[in-house]
Amino acid sequence: MSAKYIVLGFLYVMLSMSCTSKEDQSPQKDDQEVFTKVVKIHKIDTITESSKIKVMGIVMSESEARPSFKTGGVIRTTYSKEGDIVTKGQLLATLEMTEINAQVSQAEQALGKAERDLKRVENLYRDSVATLEQYQNVKTAFEVARHTAEAARFNKKYSEIRSPISGKVVKQIMYHGEITGPGNPVYVILGTGKQDWVIRAGLTDRDWVRTKEGDAVAITMDAYPGRNFTGMITNKSSVGGNASGTFDVEIKMHDAPSELAVGLTADISIEPSIKQNLKVIPVEALVKTNGKTGYVFTVQDGKAHQVQVEIGRLLGDKVAISSGLEGIYDVVTTGAIYLEEGDAVRY
Template sequence: MNIRTIALTLSLFAAASCRQENIIPVTETDAIAIKTEKITIENYAKAVESAGIITSDKEARLSFKVTGIISKLYVHEGDMVQKGQLMATLDQTEISAQLQQAKNDYEKAQRNHNRMGNLHKDSAATQEEFENSATSLNSARQLYNIARFNKQYATIYANQSGSVIKKEMSEGEITTAGTTVYTINASGSEDWVIRIGLPDKEWVKLKKGDTATITTDAYGDKKFKAVVSEIG
């Protein structure tokens, strides 16, 4: 550029020197206003698009606390339930028998301990015999409490209001303690979330607090605003 600019300047000077009589006067022209702006570099993140599943942030898996045979299932997939509603029960035959036996053993141990206490006062029973009766009483009490616990938790009640999204077992099946029988979602509008799966190269672009736009087939072109609340 510098060489080309200099060459043009020299050609004009030579022409002006050789032909003085044909010099054309140069007139000033109006200045053109130019607005300048400072150039900055900004990064614009490309939008991440993916399909997801609408679910509840408060999903509960309900199970019995004890092992037994499922006697009755009162609700099915898709049903709405209210908090505290009875959903399922185990067969009570064996559980009730165990409770009655534990109660009888506890009452017997209590009577024996009282008798040993009286004998110990009269020096008719040794200290060891009295302590053994106390130990037997404590053991019987614990077994009785366990039997009552089993009786109480041989039922499933809804821990929250919502909808049954999955029924895992059927009536007549044997279930163990902790095995999921129902899965329910909370029904509150503030409990709904959308879960999506993304490859590593996509999710690393996101952070909590990022905004999102949601569309669904059910609502056509209507758009909903959302916020990234969990990554992991």
């Protein structure tokens, strides 16, 4: 009888300990579930960036000339005015030649005297009357006089201005009777042939690297409504604009209209030949973004891991990421803004 009570007592004790153990473990499990955050994850998509680049461009002339006189003096005559069409080699202006002619005459007379002195001393040197030194001195003087005369004749030749290009006079800087110095521009001439016109457009650094010379361009202009033009990129600037921070490209039109002017605007659509592979994630996956960079969370071993990414561009409710997601296949969307590095998560 006593043995029976002993067995029952032992079973009662064991049962009590088992219940106590379960009760002790239950709060720990509940606490763990409370601190685990529930999130949703989204699979990262990959797209090939092929969107067109759309910017505004300005019509410019590739050829510009600012002709000037080689020598200074008083302007005698100007033959062209603003708005005139000129051809290459056309006479535009001349100087008063009185002073210049006097310089040429003086140089030529000095040359004649030096030549006579050279002949006389040369004869004396043959007769051993003049020394070698005397002969060398007059020969040097002759060479100096000859070069001086050549320079004077050259300056006389360039005491007139001829147009270096065919185009239109867009500005006359100096006029009849004014005193000009060497190299001071008298006119500004822009080339106006179809081969002279280009469209210059500024691209962001991300768009600039997507283009290359030869890329096709579609062009529309407010000055010619309803007309579509085509062209291609012919030059890419290697220096960014100081103020704008953009990089210029130059576009040649295949079918330029007959009349263009510097400053006309054009809407440009560039078909870039360089394609980029971009990873795309939902916008809500981004946290702490400044427009260029941001952070996303991914899940590793049940823990939230924060990753910095570089934003490529916005695509509606999605974001193209240019770098930072290498080796990552999923990102947290719902609940991402409440996460911290190392938080326990489940999905």
